[in-house]
Amino acid sequence: MPGLLLSGxxxxxxxxGxxxxxxxxxxxxxxxxxxxxxxxxxKGFVACAVIAMVQAAGRPLKRPLHLALSFDEELGCVGVRHLLRWLEGRLPAPFLCVVGEPTLMKIxxxxxxxAAWRAVCHGQAGHSGLAxxxxxxxxxxxxLVAALRDVQRELAASGPREEGYGVPYSTVHVGTIQGGRALNIVPAECELSFEVRNVSADDPERSWHG
Structure with missing residues (x-):
């Protein structure tokens, strides 16, 4: 029977600093x-969820109660990928999932x-005097960053919208960029990472892979 999942x-x-x-x-x-x-x-939610599981263990339940804890969420939701692979086929999908991220005490x-991507730009190294x-x-x-900003402007102006979010349309964000070794050397490589936070009407996989 599909149960209730407490996730954190x-x-x-x-x-x-x-x-x-x-x-x-x-x-x-x-x-x-x-x-x-x-x-x-x-961690406040995790503690409450653990206590709820302990208390529920001694009571008759109408539905199963599950607790899912993952690691390295702050690094890009790394741990939950392992959890999802492990759960696949073992349990039915829950009918309701409660995630304890802070929402100012509102549901x-x-x-x-x-969706996140890493782009590596390859150029040619040379002396800056012959740049x-x-x-x-x-x-x-x-x-590429300029092109991504153009996409963001298009999404803000005419993209699908879902009211209720702080930003009601899909967003594109460049988070890191690294490249170059010295001022007088034309850089041969530059790497950047960017992400898309999409509303349900957008499919980033389809949109970004043509």
Whole structure:
């Protein structure tokens, strides 16, 4: 029978450079609140879910109650991929999944899809004094970024919309870009990563693969 799934992740983002006034990796009670890295996103929910599972174990249930915890969510939802492969064929899909991400104590009934890509631009290395003779990989990457921004403008102006999200249309975001070794060398390689957060009417796989 399809059950109820409580889902969360166990990792957190780093604390370097953040002005913590309590030990970030210890739970510190202060003014009626628990302070610590991840208490809101999302260790508080994980603790509540575990307690709910313990309490439910001694009660008759109308539906199964499942707990799914993943790792390395902050690095790109790495752990949940292993979990999904393991679950495939073992359990029926749940009729309801509750994900404990913080939503200011309001229920969020949907989430945009996400797809991520890595693009590597290959050029030709050469001395910058003869720059026009060589293919600059950073310039190629900049052109790609400009094209992605054009796509974003089109999505904002005329793309499918779903009201209720903070941004009601699909978004394109370049997160990292790296290239070049020295100022006087035309870069031979530049790498960038970008993601699409799509509304349900968009299919990023179809859109980005022609």
């Amino acid at each position: 992740h166990t990792d957190v983002v780093p604390v370097a 953040q002005p913590w006034t309590t030990p970030p990796f210890e739970a510190t009670e202060k003014d009626g609140r628990i302070h610590g890295r991840g208490t809101a996103d999302m 969020g009934t949907g989430h945009k899809g996400k 026009p003779r060589f293919m600059n990989a950073v310039h190629m990457a900049a052109d």
